[in-house]
Amino acid sequence: MVTAAQPPTTSTFSPLTTWDGWQQFVDTPPAPALDVGDQEWTQEQREDYHARFVVLKTPAMDTISTAVRGLLLLNRGQQGGARRGLIISGPATTGKTTAMQQLGRTVELADRRRHPNQDGRLPVLFITVPPSSTPKMLISEFARFLGLPALERMNQIQITNAVCGLLCELGTQLVLVDDVHLMDTRSRAGAETSDQLKYLGERIPATFVYSGIDVESSPLLTGVRGSQLAGRFKIVRNQPLRYGSPDDKQLWHDLMHSMDNALRLRHHRPGTLLTHAAYLHARTGGRMGSLSHLIREAALVSLLDGTEKITKKLLEQIELDTAAEQRARAPHRRRTRPQRQP
């Protein structure tokens, strides 16, 4: 029997995989971008602003949001079993977790508008699959989010029953599970954990959204177990952004424009990021993670050394993660490959 989840506490740092942390995330909109010369804005606040910077809307975010809205409606009329879900799949650092969290935030805010002044609701839950997870570890993540006490004294079935009961009471509609690629269904523990997740999908009347690295080619969706999951889940690919066709370029340019507009550096020449759009794509491979890292670090370096502008020279000095640096060098080989003669 479920008593009550512990009320959110007000600690300074709570991960998003806790009720408290999730509420803080939903309640805290991005810091407003004041005018660059605004006296109210201290240097430290400007540094914080550029460290966090902006979340840009990508095409995958739109696709995910439309798909999940449809699923929430579809699943509302579905009492038992076979509810449909969504998998966000793509290479590392393409913004899968960010897209998922933004989705959760939107759904939660919409729920609050529909149910004003109603405490005791938890429309969205967000967890991450722990490395080498067992079924008990996975359900404990749900319980930890909810602040359920005395986990270590409960067995897996007790925790599962408590979690499912509570999520039904709290009206949870959307369960977000990140890093599902960490469940290696070739191992016994991984297979049992994926079974547990599927079981939770049947017990909790919510829409499940998973996210992970290249999930469609992972063992999670293959074999007998995988085919059941594959039959219920739609996949949205969260790919790096391309820079080939005119439409691709337009989209990338729009993103560069938005990022450039969001900068609050005293001597920045507006439009510089757009001017270097092709270079920025080559550097980052169109990955939101590398792009965000490059621009935020350049902005912070320029704030610290007082130049307060982003130039190509500065961008060239910033070292990205190893994978991005290797990719940035790789296209050179492709460009120099001999063209087939007509």
Ligand SMILES: Nc1ncnc2c1ncn2[C@@H]1O[C@H](COP(=O)(O)OP(=O)(O)OP(=O)(O)O)[C@@H](O)[C@H]1O
């Ligand atoms: N749409 C976006 N706008 C701005 N920054 C973004 C966006 N998407 C992702 N980022 C930034 O890129 C970084 C990586 O994003 P995120 O963690 O969402 O990627 P991921 O695909 O989940 O990575 P991993 O495969 O490592 O789990 C983060 O710092 C995030 O803030």
Ligand SMILES: [Mg+2]
């Ligand atoms: Mg992630």
